Amino acid sequence: xxxxxxxxxxxxxxxxxxxxxxxxxxxxxxxxxxxxxxxxxxxxxxxxxxxxxxxxxxxxxxxxxxxxxxxxxxxxxxxxxxxxxxxxxxxxxxxxxxxxxxxxxxxxxxxxxxxxxxxxxxxxxxxxxxxxxxxxxxxxxxxxxxxxxxxxxxxxxxxxxxxxxxxxxxxxxxxxxxxxxxxxxxxxxxxxxxxxxxxxxxxxxxxxxxxxxxxxxxxxxxxxxxxxxxxxxxxxxxxxxxxxxxxxxxxxxxxxxxxxxxxxxxxxxxxxxxxxxxxxxxxxxxxxxxxxxxxxxxxxxxxxxxxxxxxxxxxxxxxxxxxxxxxxxxxxxxxxxxxxxxxxxxxxxxxxxxxxxxxxxxxxxxxxxxxxxxxxxxxxxxxxxxxxxxxxxxxxxxxx
Numbered sequence: 001x002x003x004x005x006x007x008x009x010x011x012x013x014x015x016x017x018x019x020x021x022x023x024x025x026x027x028x029x030x031x032x033x034x035x036x037x038x039x040x041x042x043x044x045x046x047x048x049x050x051x052x053x054x055x056x057x058x059x060x061x062x063x064x065x066x067x068x069x070x071x072x073x074x075x076x077x078x079x080x081x082x083x084x085x086x087x088x089x090x091x092x093x094x095x096x097x098x099x100x101x102x103x104x105x106x107x108x109x110x111x112x113x114x115x116x117x118x119x120x121x122x123x124x125x126x127x128x129x130x131x132x133x134x135x136x137x138x139x140x141x142x143x144x145x146x147x148x149x150x151x152x153x154x155x156x157x158x159x160x161x162x163x164x165x166x167x168x169x170x171x172x173x174x175x176x177x178x179x180x181x182x183x184x185x186x187x188x189x190x191x192x193x194x195x196x197x198x199x200x201x202x203x204x205x206x207x208x209x210x211x212x213x214x215x216x217x218x219x220x221x222x223x224x225x226x227x228x229x230x231x232x233x234x235x236x237x238x239x240x241x242x243x244x245x246x247x248x249x250x251x252x253x254x255x256x257x258x259x260x261x262x263x264x265x266x267x268x269x270x271x272x273x274x275x276x277x278x279x280x281x282x283x284x285x286x287x288x289x290x291x292x293x294x295x296x297x298x299x300x301x302x303x304x305x306x307x308x309x310x311x312x313x314x315x316x317x318x319x320x321x322x323x324x325x326x327x328x329x330x331x332x333x334x335x336x337x338x339x340x341x342x343x344x345x346x347x348x349x350x351x352x353x354x355x356x357x358x359x360x361x362x363x364x365x366x367x368x369x370x371x372x373x374x375x376x377x378x379x380x381x382x383x384x385x386x387x388x389x390x391x392x393x394x395x396x397x398x399x400x
Contacts (some may be wrong), residue, residue, distance in 0.1 A: 041142035060386075067382035069372045070315045072305060079386060080317040080325060088309065095328035102326050106161050114154045115225040118232045121147050127231065134221065137213060137234025137257070137268055144266065147232050148211050155207035162201070163332040170337060177188035190269065190299040190341050191262030192291045194359060196369070197273035198281040199314045201326075202303055205334060207233075213257065215250075234268045251290060258294035269299075274356060277376045280313045281305055284369040287356035295349040300359055302337040302367035315379075316386060337367055 012077060060078055064071035076082050084092075121143040127134045139147065192211055206212055213234040221227045221237055235344070236257065238250050254270065261269045274287035281304060291298060304311045310329045314322055326332070339362065348355035364371050 012360055038102070041054075046275055053334050054241075063382060063385055067374065067378055069214075069279040069285060069370075069374065071280060072311060072316055072383050073280070073311065074311040075309045076317075076325060078316055080321050088252050091309075091330075092328050095330065099330065100324070100327045103161050107158060108217075110154050110158050110161070111225055111229075114151060115228060117150050117226050118147060122228070122232065128293075131254075132285040133237060135231045135234050135236075137184050139232070140266060151211045151233075152208050154365050155204050155211070156168070159201070159208060159334075162204075162326060163329055164201070164334050165331065166333075168333075168335040170335070189262065191258035191260070191294060191296045192270045192272055193299045193301055194272055194287075194291050194363075195301040196281075196284055196303055196363065196367070197275050197278045198303055198305055199278065199312045201305070201312050201334070202273070203271075205303065205336065206271050206301075210269060212269040214271055215254070234364070236270075251293065254290055255294040258291070262294075262296040279372075279380055280311065280315055282370060283372045284360060284364045285368070285372055285375050287360045289352040292344075292348075292352040292355040292359070295344060295352075297341050297343045298359060299341050300363050300366075301337040302339070302363055302369070306333045306335060316383065320333050339363070339366055 047334065064078070072078055072080070075084065075088060077134045121139070122136060125136070125139065125143060127136050128138055136147075192205065193210070195206065203214065213236065214230070216230055216235045216237055218237040218239045220230050220235070223230075234257075236250060236253055254272075257267075257270050270289040270291075274289075274291050275285040276288050277285070279285060310325050312326060312332060312334075317325075342359055342362065344355050348358060360371070363369065
């Protein structure tokens with residue numbers, strides 16, 4: 001359980017979920033053809049002769065095949081640093097002087113506006129302070145109503161600013177014989193949303209949908225603007241490098257929150273990404289059991305990001321570069337498949353691993369996703385190889 005909650009601290013519903021991604025480059029993001037001196041593989045692997053370049057290409061292809069759930073396949077290539085055609089460079093240049101400034105200014109204004117609304121709603125209202133935590137998850141009345149309604153509206157507006165002008169939300173239904181969906185006597189909503197994890201955009205979508213609570217690093221609570229917003233959302237904060245006893249406490253808190261949300265429609269639902277990290281959107285990694293320990297029904301949601309040029313998936317690419325390229329994209333697409341609420345059987349209630357596995361298989365089937373057995377550890381190996389570690393050692397680390 002401790003290891004699972006350590007992953008929760010980064011990307012299992014986190015507002016700061018990309019810490020495991022490589023930090024590729026720093027400056028130079030102000031032009032369409034940004035320079036980056038960080039290696040794709042080990043230093044010196046990109047030889048100047050044709051044979052060296054061929055070996056580099058083969059090495060990258062081998063890595064992408066082995067770690068397929070994390071490989072980028074868009075125009076910008078691995079780590080977002082592929083050689084671009086002239087037309088793409090022109091599009092980036094046009095977007096740089098038109099879309100990017102407008103989107104940055106409007107996006108900052110929307111965040112500032114929501115912060116001011118949250119500040120107003122929390123005036124003269126004492127937050128919850130338990131076990132060193134501070135949040136407004138128990139906020140009720142007009143304050144909660146304003147926070148939720150404005151939060152959903154502004155989140156959808158933020159998605160529009162980022163180019164997600166239309167969101168396709170086909171719903172899937174099942175026959176009444178399905179024991180996991182035939183619960184006509186139970187009117188309570190699920191206590192937790194379980195979703196695949198592709199990008200930080202996932203969080204914006206879920207905020208626009210129902211404004212749930214997340215799991216976030218403790219440092220998020222101290223960030224300007226975002227800190228107060230996360231407290232109003234009722235985020236559960238964790239410290240990445242903490243003792244296992246703390247993670248056990250977080251597990252208990254999550255279970256308690258999920259049960260409250262299931263029983264009380266005024267209480268914010270939890271959103272958890274049980275894969276523990278992001279993928280390129282085509283795969284589904286093994287699920288951790290944190291969302292299923294409460295033995296309550298869950299709402300499975302599948303997010304897909306169809307693309308032509310730039311993939312919103314956040315893998316093998318630095319945060320600054322990813323935001324820059326996303327802002328330069330004229331139109332972005334998102335498709336959301338919301339499955340019916342999944343009610344666990346008695347056997348699943350007694351076996352969280354079985355519960356998690358069955359929900360995962362259902363999501364993979366309905367979302368046409370490929371099941372993969374690798375996880376966050378393999379992702380770190382893949383990123384380490386691209387960032388300059390010894391390629392043979394990295395490739396065979398798991399076998400040793």
